[in-house]
Amino acid sequence: MGEKGFYISKPVGVVAIILGVGALATIIALSVVYDQEKSKNNEVSPTNGGTTSNPITTPTPSNEPWDKYRLPTSLVPDQYHVTLWPRLTRNETTGLYIFTGKSTVEFVCAEETDLILIHSNKLNYTTLENGHSARLTSAGGGVAAPSIKHSWLKIETQYLVIQLDGKLVKDQRYHLYTEFTGELADDLGGFYRSEYTENGVDKVVATTQMQPTDARKAFPCFDEPAMKAVFYITLIHQHGTIALSNGMENSKSFPIMEGQNVLVTAFAPTKKMSTYLLAFIVSDFGFVSEITEGLLIRIYARKNAIAANQGEYALNVTGPILKFFEDYYNASYPLPKSDQIALPDFNAGAMENWGLITYRETALLYDTEFSSNSNKERIASIISHELAHMWFGNLVTLRWWNDLWLNEGFASYVEYLGADYAEPSWNVKDLIVLSDVHRVFAVDALASSHPLSSNVDDIQKPAQISELFDAISYSKGASVLRMLSDFLTEDVFKKGLSTYLNKFAYGNTVYTDLWDHLQEAAVANSVALPGTVHTIMNRWVLQMGFPVVTIDTTTGAIHQKHFLLDPESNVTVPSEFNYEWIVPIRWMKTGNPQAQKWLVKKTDTFVDMKTSGADWVLANLNVSGYYRVNYDQGNWDKLLDVLNNSHQVRHKLCDMIIIRTKIIKTVLALDTTKYLSKDMEYMPWESALDNLDYFSLMFDRSEVYGPMQAYLKKQVTPVFNYYKEITGNWTKVPDGHMEQYNQVNAISLACRTGMEECQTLIKTWFSAWMSNPETNPIHPNLRSTVYCNAIAAGGDKEWDFAWKQFKNAAIAIEADKLRSALACTKQPWLLNRYLEYTLDPNMIRKQDATSTIVYIAQNVVGQSLAWDFVRARWSYIFTQYGGGSFSFSNLVNGVTERFSTEFELQQLKQFKADNAEVGFGSGTLAVEQSIERTIANIKWISENEKEILDWFTAEAKP
Incomplete structure (x- = not known):
């Protein structure tokens, strides 16, 4: 795709680089950051040197444009010239790290107005010679710009508000110039420090995280995804550091500013893009690079990490994955370079900034000595996910955040395809069923779930936007798009994608635009569908939940019903489709695949699904559809028989364990686990363990737990022995990727269920390491499970050793393994001490605080400690970590997932009431889901506990 029409050729008033703001004004200005935070509702006037916080009372209730969270459509940005100077040392007067900046935005007036609203958050403005915090000029000829009457900061809705004494003229271009100061805080949002x-x-790194609404913390901007523009970025930084941004470095100069020698790096203009994809970083990192077919690929990280070759794996897979997506989308990569950088402090896993992707260290750096094969797979998958966004999301961007699911769900689906291309021997495409489809079924089966696409009007505030970054958007989005690609065929899906990306390049869309292009491709390629792509897919997108499809093989009757974890729960969200889906059914009869069928109404009869004799039916092959299946008892019995006797069919049936439903008897679901002792394959074991995990959560504090452990120990013993044998008594690594995974399962379950041989093995390995800390004898694949079990079996000696190794770990992946294992101890005092550490950034990095609390809550001994801790410290935790954090729903779900008693339900409701004032941020929905899940758990236990106890007791007998 050519770049014609996306660069502005006429001369633009380039920002003078010298930031003449006196250092003193800067310092004073910074104190305002805190005033603003304190006086959230007192509006701040930035017109007196940026040093005042005079409250300007705005009449309330008010319906002024600046009280709304969405920008008016009157102004359209075209380009920005932004110069930023992050200071990587503390300011001696305030003790703060700061940055200073200048910005000129050129915008077009689309509708006459006397008001400029531009997003600004936690920035303090310098008063310019006109006595205001901004200067407005007319761009290139035409009418002179009106002068500024009044300007102020609207804290609540995050605007710099500028009232003019005359109207801006339609179709005329203007320049808005500002100088400002911000804090380079350690809050992991906007322009921040790591x-x-x-x-x-x-050492200090200045880096960014703009998505979804934090570009406005770095410079004043029209901070909405549809407000695309071209960005000219310049960074001022000290000698010995390097500057990176979305564009290629264009020029360097070496002026003296504020009495110091500095470097000024200017970058080539970006493509037309959204503010949330901007990135700029100053660090002293090293890098590895290669040029592939003219494209520069670079991996940046701490110098020691680069010296230890930890960037090599990412460098090796990036080129092939980019090549894969160029072919997949039938569109060439739109930029001259692809930079990827690993940051010590980063809230998410990674962020798809166009041309400069940021990662947690664990998501990008691979070390052959320390990383397991699952770490390697995670790196390949995350790189693939982010590179998929370079086209889908960055080149073509959704108009507003209510369609976030399409952006993230799409990348979460195709990441498996890209990773599979880079590592074809791993068969990672199979893993989407366990990692996404099954994972999100648990959330989407709640009456408090939500549809994929939200109403635009319901998503306005930054906290509402953050809340959308959840399992539904990512995993359900991935699951339904995979289903769509499956029934259209991948070839037709790709053709529709390609025309969509070509038509909307550098523009914005709504999700139905993609449906249009897929529909055209379906028609052009004669795909027979029971309706349009719109009519089929809108049922999966506009209503929450999913169906359970029940097939009666005695008659061929088939019907669908909204699947709910608790069938008695009250679904309060009405659906225009009345919870009825158009369901694609891939199926087989007695091992032979059949032609796909469509269930287009609540009930139907498919005579060819009727069976007799030994024939059986299995539907939803490869779990390609986003729904669950149930059968008549006769067909279940035949399937269980096949499961026990036919190895060939077994791996296709890993979805059969339908635990936690009233649709089939729980003991029938448990019967599907009996064959596991004969099975050495990863997929069936992992599926079973995922489902049995719920039984552990519900019963690890009750009498069911003993017999359950005994049964699982009996099932895992042959598998443990099998892996012991094929690894030559644990001296070598199994060949296959999935076999390596299942070896971990075998050791983990054997140790967890108290097998003495296993426990002796891991204690021996761990003590060998303790007696010689310099050489770790434990294979990276096995470290997580060995560390956890050894710490669980030990006391403070083991814990303190692991803590010391954690603090000294130079490799983030190793530190992460130790951090989760430290939560495995059975000593309450150690767990309480560890909980306290989570609130001290010197002990546990801010990015890891909430996940560490969740690790502790996953331990049956730590559960109540973590819950008490979170309740006691909620307001502190929320203030420190809750602002832009996407991890808050994980925290709420994590500390409450074991809840299954009336008493816990009351505590949860009390917690909700007590903290209504403080709020729950992106965890708001999670609180509702936890209450609903607890009610469902209470019912499930009361109905099933006795039967389950009897089943495990009988089956555990030798």
């Missing part, structure tokens, strides 16, 4: 120690020296 700190680390290398070779005994403390």
